[in-house]
Amino acid sequence: MxxxxxxxxxxxxxxxxxxxxxxxxxxxxxxxxxxxxxxxxxxxxxxxxxxxxxxxxxxxxxxxxxxxxxxxxxxxxxxxxxxxxxxxxxxxxxxxxxxxxxxxxxxxxxxxxxxxxxKLSPHIILRRGMVAGTRYPRLAAQIADYMANSLFHTSDLALPARRKKELMAEFCGNWELCGLTEEVIFTQPYMVHPHNRWTSPQLDATAARVRADTEWKLAAARLKLKFLASPEALLHGDLHTGSVMVTADDTRVIDPEFAFFGPMGFDVGAMLGNLWINFFAQDGHATAESPRAEYQDWVLETAEAVWTGFRERFLALWRGGATGDAYPAAHFDGDPDAIRALEAERQAYMDRLFIDSLAFAGAKITRRILGIAHNIDLEWIADPDLRALCETRCLTLARRLMLEPGRFRGIADVSAACRSIRSEVRTAGL
Amino acid sequence: MxxxxxxxxxxxxxxxxxxxxxxxxxxxxxxxxxxxxxxxxxxxxxxxxxxxxxxxxxxxxxxxxxxxxxxxxxxxxxxxxxxxxxxxxxxxxxxxxxxxxxxxxxxxxxxxxxxxxxKLSPHIILRRGMVAGTRYPRLAAQIADYMANSLFHTSDLALPARRKKELMAEFCGNWELCGLTEEVIFTQPYMVHPHNRWTSPQLDATAARVRADTEWKLAAARLKLKFLASPEALLHGDLHTGSVMVTADDTRVIDPEFAFFGPMGFDVGAMLGNLWINFFAQDGHATAESPRAEYQDWVLETAEAVWTGFRERFLALWRGGATGDAYPAAHFDGDPDAIRALEAERQAYMDRLFIDSLAFAGAKITRRILGIAHNIDLEWIADPDLRALCETRCLTLARRLMLEPGRFRGIADVSAACRSIRSEVRTAGL
Missing domain, CATH: 3.30.200.20 (Phosphorylase Kinase; domain 1)
Structure with missing residues (x-):
């Protein structure tokens, strides 16, 4: 060797x-x-x-x-x-x-x-199950719980600053895998690069258009900076539907080798973005025997439940266990006005995290269509024209999520956008 | 021992x-x-x-x-x-x-x-010179240059991600001095704490009012979180006028033992906030032989020149030397539209950094009046009533800077606020 x-x-x-x-x-x-x-x-x-x-x-x-x-x-x-x-x-x-x-x-x-x-048994990779059209009724709640617990408990809301700095220092050593993310998600899909691939020739013009789209590239660069310099919590770092194993009852998260201290929205957005890819990909898998319209509804409901569950669980942890050095509890345990004001602050925090998550979701979607690593959700659509159509819909959503995440007032707005993009985008190519 | x-x-x-x-x-x-x-x-x-x-x-x-x-x-x-x-x-x-x-x-x-x-000779500590009413015509440009160079060159705009992570990991070891800052700047001044002191009894009610001011405490907590989790660049960490030594021609920055990777606005705000403290303190040092009105003009002009010089120099470095992993240069070296868009992005970046700097300046001012460590600018005002009046003006500015930094559209607005606070606030106590 x-x-x-x-x-x-x-x-x-x-x-x-x-x-x-x-x-x-x-x-x-x-x-x-x-x-x-x-x-x-x-x-x-x-x-x-x-x-x-x-x-x-x-x-x-x-x-x-x-x-x-x-x-x-x-x-x-x-x-x-x-x-x-x-x-x-x-x-x-x-x-x-x-x-x-x-x-x-x-x-x-x-x-x-x-x-x-x-050995996880009889679990299968979530992405495979979702390509097959299988429903996982407990998935959303269990993933929401995993994200809320792992992110909250490694953030400045829960960890003393010293402990967080000790862990952060250690995970700074994982610079090589962070660098891989920086390259393949935030950099390469927006330039000519030998590792990139896409459904060709159907999306050739689209890929060129993305490379020339300054606003899109600026959004990617802004997210890259946030990825580089926002150690909010210990991230899984690669939390897509291929890093989750499931049974009907049980959800397990594997493969945290990309773990580092980064922006929480990167993990949350990875999960949401991959669910939305699956939503659009279903049109490539629907057959007379296996129509997918109702499954698509389930996918959107699941994405909604992932976010709302995460938000609720994270807030509950914060209200009950703010043992970290941020937002000193002693400053806000007084009168009802102070308690209300702190609660408003928490809600505003989650609103910002929602916007971050949407933007990162957009980046995760884009890289799966124009970058090095693709998803079986789309790859397994045999007809390249149909695949390119599904991918175009994904990219249409991704651009909105990255450039104007603040225009989505809640997670239901994203579901609505998914549905309207699906019905309005009828030809491949942006 | x-x-x-x-x-x-x-x-x-x-x-x-x-x-x-x-x-x-x-x-x-x-x-x-x-x-x-x-x-x-x-x-x-x-x-x-x-x-x-x-x-x-x-x-x-x-x-x-x-x-x-x-x-x-x-x-x-x-x-x-x-x-x-x-x-x-x-x-x-x-x-x-x-x-x-x-x-x-x-x-x-x-x-x-x-x-x-x-040994720096014949340099004296800037704060002492400014309490004595000495002008330093090259101070603003030299401090602006120091801040721009030290912050830009240790940020993701200039450093490759791997190198930044290596340095960051090492400076995570400075958790103890970071913890000191977290405590004495962002936490203790807003609660009953044995280390706090203030001009008493003149400011007793004021200190109590700050401790009951939820919005003020939330602003402090928000800044504390930013201090904990925003490693934008290697900070000096204690960049006040007591950490600068000067002659008429030369400006030297000493005492970086609080250095760590943090939010740039913390360094910039430390410098600006301490200049504004000096502005308000001059009324306690003015005598018939040494009137200070013109010196106060010079102090405000200096603060303005520190910010505008910093902003210009930082932007110039970014335009000419973006060798870091954020904002990949290859993505934006194309047509004039892309170059214009990137320049707008840079301006927006500096606008956000300005707001951060003002808010941190407010926190630095507040801690010098209600916390453990005070400045000779104010301490050397012998008459406690007069000192408390000057301190009240400082706190009036500090609250505005921390709670609504975005309302200052430019550095001249802060000078205007300083002047109007000075003429409008005529009695000690918020």
Whole structure:
């Protein structure tokens, strides 16, 4: 391998996973039997790492190992192994607050940059379920809860400043994955870049128009600056529908290797933006046997419930647990007027966070259509003309979200915009 | 000493400074003669450290040593020695950009937490000069230049994200001095706290009114949150008129031990707020022999020139040297429309920074009248009634700056407010 790796590191490969696990405290007991009885299967369909599912006679585990390059591109794009460290660190920081919304980590090997964690079963990736048109009635509430708890409890509203600075300093070390986000979300989609791709030739003129759209580029740059310099809370950093695993009852958030202290709206917007992509993509998956109109209603309702649930839960946490150094509780525990004024301040805070979230959602949508990494929601639409039409609708929403997020007075306005864009945009290309 | 210190640390004391310097490379040559020929004088009149001026037959140096407690309060308020590390680190980071606006550091001793630097001579502390009514014709331009260069070159507009994160991580270690700022500027002045003091009894009712003023406290809390979570650039962190040394021609910025990555408006506002305090304080120093009306004009003109000079210089740096990761240059180097739009974006950025600066200026003024640390500008007004009147005018401005900074359309509006407050507020007490 041309890429340098630290001493002791080697990619495990399916054949070495069992031997590795045999020496991890507690894991042989969990799996049952011996290494010869364990089946190992590589399942990573993400862009970055290898993921092994290991089943034994008694139980299962999942092993995730970082590779010294970006899997999506290959060895031509080296990428530090430290992302595994930050993934397990982020999980340890948020787990006390989000409970079983994140997988339980059983072991971390800092030499192999490998995380051994519980295998989520029978969960599937949310994005796959939503492309198949499956409803998840508890999804919105559980994601809202995860976001509110992870973001609130790592913000200045809950953390003492010293502790927050200690954590922030550590996550500053995750500069490489932050840099990846800065490039592939906020920079490359707005310029000619060899990594970009789009549905061609249908969207060739659209991509060129975006690259020439100064207002759009300024909005992206403004968001990039916010991403760079607004450590409001510990973000998941890549909270799309591909980072969530679900059953009918259960929602679990995986893959926080992009974790760092950043603007909360980036996480919230990632989730919302990916739901709205799914809404527009359904028209590419509808068939006579599987009409998707009602499912689309469910997707919009889910996005609404994600936001309203998040807002309510976050506010409840703030009202009940403002143990951080911002907004000193002692200053506002007096008369009813002070309590009312603080509540108005909280509402204004959430209004600003809503606007941030919409703008970041727009950026997340745009990158999935014009940048390097695309979604199966759209990719799996076989007819390129139909796909380009769905993508054009996505971009129409994305531009409004990025340029004028403040014109949406509430989350229902975004649902209304989605519906009207769907009925009004009838041809591919902006 | 009851306070624990690291092995090898001891306060130097005047008697040990010469022996310490004798072993510092280059310093004996600079001073000339031998230790017995060197005179040592402790001159620290600040709140935190000991400062020794050392003169030899050929030259001079200054030695600044951190004590393990807050000098202003005594051993009852322990304070980490690391602040000396951050002071020399901050100086090393900004020196390449601000040149001789900061003292040259000759040596840093990490065991004694002692900095050996050039002795500034015949410079005096700006605040003392301004209390005496001395004009400094080059002050505004030189401070504006220092602020623009130090802030621009450590921001995301100039620094690559990785480098900024590395520096940010290091300065997160300065949590203790950041915490001091959070407490004494944004928290304590707005509550009953044993460290607070004010001109009593003249301002007793005023202090109580501030503590009951929910809007004022919310404004302070909002600024505190910005202070906690907006690492826009490497701040000096304590940029008042007591941290500047001057001659008629030369302006030097000292004492950056509070340095950290924070909101630029905090530095700019510290400077402006302290100039406006001086404006109001002049009425307490005017005599028949030394009328101060024209000097007050000069102070307001200076504040205006500080802001306009800072704004122009910062914009010029941005136009010419946007090497950072925010606002990717490649996105905006195209047609004249794009260039115009980016320029409008820059102007809007500076407008927001102006509003931030005014609000932080208000917080800095308030803390100097109701908090722990006061200014000689006001303290040296012997007549408490007159002092309380000047302080009331300061607080009147401060409240407007903090609560409605956006109503000031330009820096001249603040000068106008200063003048009208001075003529309209005729009795002590808000």
């Amino acid at each position: 041309a890429i340098e790796v630290p001493p002791g590191y080697e990619p495990l490969g399916e054949e070495k996973v069992a031997a590795f696990l045999a020496a991890v405290p507690g894991v042989p007991e969990r799996l049952g039997g011996g290494p010869a009885d364990w089946s190992v299967r590589e399942v990573g369909d993400g862009n970055l790492n290898y993921v092994y599912l290991v089943d034994g006679p008694h139980g299962s585990v999942c092993v995730k190992q970082a590779l010294p390059y970006l899997r999506l591109v290959g060895e031509g794009w080296p990428l530090g192994l430290q992302r595994a460290h930050f993934e397990q660190l982020a999980t340890h920081v948020v787990a006390p607050h989000v409970g079983r919304a994140v997988p339980q980590i059983l072991h971390y090997d800092p030499t192999l940059f490998a995380i051994v964690m519980e | 009851a306070i624990e210190v690291p092995p090898g640390y001891e306060p130097l004391g005047e008697e040990k400074v010469a022996a310490f310097l004798a072993a510092v490379p280059g310093v004996p040559e600079r001073l000339g003669g031998g230790p017995a020929d060197w005179s040592v004088r402790e001159v620290g009149d600040g709140n935190l450290n000991y400062v020794y001026l050392v003169d030899g037959p050929h030259g001079s140096v200054c030695v600044k040593q951190a004590l393990p407690y807050l000098r202003l309060v005594g051993e009852g308020w322990p304070l980490g020695l690391q602040r000396a590390h951050f002071e020399q680190l901050a100086t090393h980071v900004v020196a390449p950009h601000v040149g001789r606006a900061v003292p040259q550091i000759l040596h840093y001793d990490p065991t004694l937490f002692a900095i050996v630097m050039e």
